[in-house]
Amino acid sequence: MxxxxxxxxxxxxxxxxxxxxxxxxxxxxxxxxxxxxxxxxxxxxxxxxxxxxxxxxxxxxxxxxxxxxxxxxxxxxxxxxxxxxxxxxxxxxxxxxxxxxxxxxxxxxxxxxxxxxxxxxxxxxxxxxxxxxxxGKPVPQHTFSGAVEHAIAHIEEAAVHNLPLEQQRWYAVKIFERDEKILAQLNLSETTLEHIEQDILAAEKELDDDAESIITNERYVYIASLMKACYKKKSVGKLTTSDKIDKIVTNRILALPIFAFAMFLVYYISIGSIGDWTVGFMNDTLFGEWIVPWVASSLDAIGCADWLNGLIADGIIGGVGAVLGFVPQMMILFLLLSILEDCGYMSRVAFIMDRIFRKFGLSGKSFIPMLVASGCGVPGIMASRTIEQDRDRKMTIMTTGFIPCGAKMPIVAFIAGALFGGSAWVATAAYFIGVGAVIVSGIILKKTKAFAGDPAPFVMELPSYHAPVASNIFRATWERGWSFIKRAGTVILAASIIIWVLNSLSFEGGFHYIGEGDSKSILNVIGEWIAVVFAPLGFGNWQAAVATILGLVAKEEVVGVFGSLAGMENMLDLVEMGDLTSQQQAGLLFFGGSKLAGFSFMIFNLLCAPCFAAMGAIKREMNNAKWTWFAIGYMCVFAYAISLIVYHIGLLFGGVFSAWTVIAFILLAALIYLLVRKNKHTA
Amino acid sequence: MFDFIVQNLATIIVFTILLVIVAAIIINMIRNKKLGKSSCSCGCKACPMSDTCHSKK
Structure with a gap:
């Protein structure tokens, strides 16, 4: 929480x-x-x-x-x-x-x-x-001014006298305020309503205000008297320590750079420095040198068949191990995010983002689901129901999935480690690409008829800064981390077996087990069909295509697929890789060492349709099949367009020009047009 | 038949263990789905909207 x-x-x-x-x-x-x-x-x-x-x-x-x-x-x-x-x-x-x-x-x-x-x-x-x-004794109550009490007494007598005595006053006050829900609940007769209305109008006339405001004002007058009698502030008008920190942290100019720096630091520690070392140890030493060779030689020693040895050592341990290898990184990331949440900084971020989001037609209320979604997209999407306006809620549901959740972080960490030397900038960029996608989508969608309108007001109380409580942050870290481990042991394990089976069987020359042969596996054939779609994005090989599609089962499975396939391909035999880490070997094998292709792959997998669980949450929250498909379709099209633009304009810097470069520029121009075009639907 | 079993005993035992583990995982996943437990493995307790799925009627 x-x-x-x-x-x-x-x-x-x-x-x-x-x-x-x-x-x-x-x-x-x-x-x-x-x-x-x-x-x-x-x-x-x-x-x-x-x-x-x-x-x-x-x-x-x-x-x-x-x-x-x-x-x-x-x-x-x-x-x-x-x-x-x-x-x-x-x-x-x-x-x-x-x-x-x-x-x-x-x-x-x-x-x-x-x-x-x-x-x-x-x-x-x-x-x-x-x-x-x-x-069981109800406590005494304060009284309103004479005119209001007079009306309330009439209402009690006319409308709620049949209710238990202790409940009558609250209902009477609510009727006085013309609370629609209470009036609907009580289902009063027309005659009674007319009679009550006369009393309310009389009070409104005497106090020269509407009924709801009268009650609100009188409550505050009463509270002011309580405060005067019971509360003494030592330093009236002086700033507290929290206020002083906020003057810098939420400063109009400094707020965003400070947030960017905080997120960079989080990713530098979790993905870049300590995290990179832990993942190197987990993948290369623990799984690469200890577990996989030990399991393989043990199974060999007891006389297990080669296919079963391959299934367990390469398929299962390769796939599950590739995901589990990121556990320390994820734990560090979740720990740092929990600290930021617990000390009160993240609530400031919602406040900062409200200022930015508002300019683009989104409310800070939309940022709360996005903060939740940085752990997992499902509760993030579900948290969007706090947004009252239907159009804003739909837009938040559609865009919350852009924020990198915990399951997407292994993809980011994998690309950073495989192609960018573990640079923290990749993870920081991934986070801000997600935030950027939300803002860009907000601007584009707000200019359409379905989403036009002013954003909902966002009021939130900022808690004072305080030192994070160890039990809170460790509990939050453990809950997030444990869900990551559980998925590796269940969904990822099952998916790894399917991957291994499909990659070990072939239809070429009749249905058979490939073994040491070189015929194309079923997975290879299916992957090649799908890869055509992704070829313009720079990752048109069958392995990356399969990984992207299986990411719909669970986003961690993207690296799980690479882990399984890397184990089965026996990478070291395929290419002369020298002294590279296992991640760098995978980067060379699956992306030809192209940073741009890897970055495009990461962007597409970050922004495209989320996992099935999150799609289910979208369906539940949208409660409409058409909107659900629109949301998923929008995410996929948006992800495809951004990846294509990034990849081909990136290639242009390397002197590569093709028909796809022209298409990338057309898409970029269309995107800019959608961003800057006049909003015809403003009030 | 008996020779085949003896020759492949290790494979049969390991494969059976693997099958049991996978079956247990699948059964557990189906049971969780039927019980309405978290679809995302995020742990419903921590979810701010858990009452949506687990309202006590």
Missing amino acids: GNWPGVTVEKKEGKLKKHSDVTITDLPGIYSLSPYTLEEVVARNYLVGERPDAILNIIDGTNLERNLYLTTQLIELGIPVVAAINMMDIVRKNGDKINTDELSRQLGCKIVEISALKSDGILQAAEAAIKAAES
Whole structure:
């Protein structure tokens, strides 16, 4: 879970430790019970519909005023409330003071001081909630101004008198606000509605505002009085340490270079320096010198048939090992990304990207799914449902897959290691190519009728910076890393066997096992048919074509295919490779050592259709076959066009000109036209 | 037949073990699919949208 609001949009349940009879339901973070966002709808439906025994309201102590708005609404629900003021360690560190006794008295609910980060007061808060649930007494409520109370009293009498007493006030306030969902739920008669409307109109006339604003204003007036009585800020107007850091990190000019540098550093450590060393050890020493020779000689020694030896040593261990070889790199990458998330930096990135995305018609809300997708595309695509506007949500679903997920990173690391000497620039470029593809697609699609319109407003609270908590980052790293290992042991293993079987059998001269023969395998023949499609992109060999297609099963399988085929081809016998690493040998074998072909291959595999699991997520979220195929088709066409442009314009720098160069320039011109053309659909 | 088995005993045993492992993987994948477990192997617990797939009705 990321350390920024809007990531959790569903309730989670768990048992309280040492209290097996107590179920705790964690609801999404919200600021009010208005049904405007998915998080608010989820939380409100649960609180109103299922009515828990008690509410433990976690309040950010550093943003007390903003958080108390929800508290005033929760108290009206008629459910016992315990307010836990979180981040008290920071409140104390800032020298601020909260008079919790007075706040408790004025709000009419128990208040507990906690620090979730330091695990202070958590148990006391839970126990206070249990006590409140046992007492079962709804807490007292504050009152609105006379005109509003008058209208609410009328509404209670006319519309909700048949509801339990403790629930009547909340419903009455919501009816006063003309909350459409509540009005639909209560299904009031026309006569009652007309009668209520007269009361609301009378209050609106007297207070010269609309009903919803009246309630909002009066709540803030009440909260202001609470703050005055209970809260003392030591340094009014002074900047906190977080504010000072933000002045640099979110600076209009510096923000993007700092983000680019942070991502470069992440990839330099995980893919380039330490990561490159670990992958060298894993592929060349662990698998190349130890495991594969040991397994092969052991199977040989016990008298296993050559074909079975080949299947296990070259096919399975070659394929699975090629993927597992990236585990240390991935672990380091996930660890560094988790640190950035946990310390609060990634939420700043969403804020920075909102500023950039907004210029191109996308909201910062679209960046949250993209942050989630850097781990795995499936939850990333699913997280897009927090976006209310249908057009923006569809566009986010279509573009989230462009961000390199954990499964795509082995492809990036493989190309970097095989053809670019493990350069961190390749991985950094891959990330920003993904972000660039999102922006370019945003601009192009926003100029079409289906996606035109202003982006949704994006409001998020930036958490204060803090030192990452070791348990949080190790848990996040392990969860992501373990899923990577699990896929290698299941999907990749099964796919490696299929690859080996198809590459060991041939139809040439009758169906037979190839063995030491030189007839074309089934996989080779199929690969050559597909390779025609990819030839203009620079990787028209059958191995790369097969790897790209099998990447649809799971993106890690791209390197799995190379691993299996490299083992079977017995690379060292094929080419004179001298002192090259296994990755460099693969680069020479599958891409002829061409950096441009390898880079084009990487771009296509990053931007084209995602794996089947992610396609399933697209189908679920789009809930429409036409849109699903449009999304997948768009990604493939976009990936093809970008790879073709990069490859052929790149070749031009080497003095190679062909008909494809002309096509690449036509595509580039079309892309530029789509980017700069006038938007006919602006309001 | 018996000679064939004796001569290829190692191959038969290793191949059988391999078949069992692959069958276990496939059965596990099918079972997970039927149970609605994560299609992406990302672990549903960590997914912010897991309730979509695992809502308790």
